[in-house]
Amino acid sequence: MPETETLTGARKLIDDLVGDRAAEWDRAGLIPDDVLRTLATRGLLCVGVPETFGGLGTSSAANGEFTAYVGSRCSSLRSVMTSQGMAAWTIQRLGSPRQHAEYLPQLAGGKLAAVAFSEPEAGSDLSAMTTTIEPDGDTVTVRGQKVWTTAAHYADMIVVVGRYGSGAAAVVVPASAPGVTVSRVPQPSGCRAAGHADVRLDDVRLPASAVLGGGQPLMLLVTTALAYGRISVAWGCVGILRACLDAAREHARTRQQFGKPLVGHQLVGRHLAGLLTAEQIATRVCEHASRCWDDGSPEMVVATVLAKQVGALQAVQGAAAAVQVLGSAAAHEGHVVERAYRDAKLMELIEGSTEICQLILADHAVSMPG
Numbered sequence: 001m002p003e004t005e006t007l008t009g010a011r012k013l014i015d016d017l018v019g020d021r022a023a024e025w026d027r028a029g030l031i032p033d034d035v036l037r038t039l040a041t042r043g044l045l046c047v048g049v050p051e052t053f054g055g056l057g058t059s060s061a062a063n064g065e066f067t068a069y070v071g072s073r074c075s076s077l078r079s080v081m082t083s084q085g086m087a088a089w090t091i092q093r094l095g096s097p098r099q100h101a102e103y104l105p106q107l108a109g110g111k112l113a114a115v116a117f118s119e120p121e122a123g124s125d126l127s128a129m130t131t132t133i134e135p136d137g138d139t140v141t142v143r144g145q146k147v148w149t150t151a152a153h154y155a156d157m158i159v160v161v162g163r164y165g166s167g168a169a170a171v172v173v174p175a176s177a178p179g180v181t182v183s184r185v186p187q188p189s190g191c192r193a194a195g196h197a198d199v200r201l202d203d204v205r206l207p208a209s210a211v212l213g214g215g216q217p218l219m220l221l222v223t224t225a226l227a228y229g230r231i232s233v234a235w236g237c238v239g240i241l242r243a244c245l246d247a248a249r250e251h252a253r254t255r256q257q258f259g260k261p262l263v264g265h266q267l268v269g270r271h272l273a274g275l276l277t278a279e280q281i282a283t284r285v286c287e288h289a290s291r292c293w294d295d296g297s298p299e300m301v302v303a304t305v306l307a308k309q310v311g312a313l314q315a316v317q318g319a320a321a322a323v324q325v326l327g328s329a330a331a332h333e334g335h336v337v338e339r340a341y342r343d344a345k346l347m348e349l350i351e352g353s354t355e356i357c358q359l360i361l362a363d364h365a366v367s368m369p370g
């Protein structure tokens, strides 16, 4: 089936499953298990997994538009989707053919996954990571503490990044393995139903065959894995902006003040113009980054950081503008624009904060030929 047709059906399923329940999930801090399993068994949480492994094998562009659609309905669900896609991408990039055959069909067929890099003392500076993956014959032992792992609360497996000899590796850790403790992050300020959790790894013994990419330089491994997270978050920001634009436009058309619809007041119109501009800018940079992914362009890494940076900044400004247009209507907890305002700010912190993206872009600017 052509990918546009497949994903049109997928959007319909998202409409049916999410409906108007995103606010309820946000308040409860949970997405119902049947919703996640229904999407996971159809491969819709990681649509880029190749067809040979039971996935849909969509292009980055189609994946991105689908991610934006999910993000416009529920940023928590989009966050779970980002984690699942990042786990699949990490396995695809670092794993052996045998590991592809073992894990990718599971991710495209119903199992849920998360990816853990961050630690209490290693946030922006992941080179401070202390988690170890220690080989011992045909087994490895994993020890460490991960924090803020999105979707870990739901995950069947957690892709854990750690030190491995003088380099680094990722390791696929079953959430049920002895020594794994997953503890919910209490009441996060946004994406509240994304299942953020801290993960303790106390002498977790696994077969050596669970190790992906053993011995690579740590920062190379991290950059590889994060690339997927960044482009997915960037498209998620496009979704936030589209949800805000729709809500602000509808409200400005229907709410009357001073004898005419809000849209008739030019200062309100200015906010709508700003929102449309933000949505268009974010969409164009994401489309460019996805084209780089689909063409295998060497520009891919920088285009992805740029997309994440622009997407997050535009989403924060756009969501604030939408709150302003809605006034007190957006002051109700759970309103689409109120959630967007909280969710968007977190996009500036994750997958490389605004400042870390600026440092990467500054390095690129300096290294460009004059």
Ligand code: FAD
Binding pocket: 083, 115, 116, 117, 118, 122, 123, 124, 125, 147, 148, 149, 150, 151, 188, 191, 196, 346, 349, 350, 351, 352, 353, 354, 355, 356
């Ligand atoms: P810090 O590193 O302490 O930074 C604090 C501030 O200082 C930031 O503004 C930062 O930009 C700035 N700063 C730090 N260093 C510099 C510098 N050199 N120059 C200029 N400014 C600097 N982690 C995972 O591994 N997996 C996940 O799935 C995951 N999901 C997350 C979801 C959410 C909602 C959140 C909030 C976090 C998540 N994280 C996850 C953790 C996330 O990656 C880190 O929060 C992020 O890397 C920032 O680290 P930190 O919070 O420790 O902030």
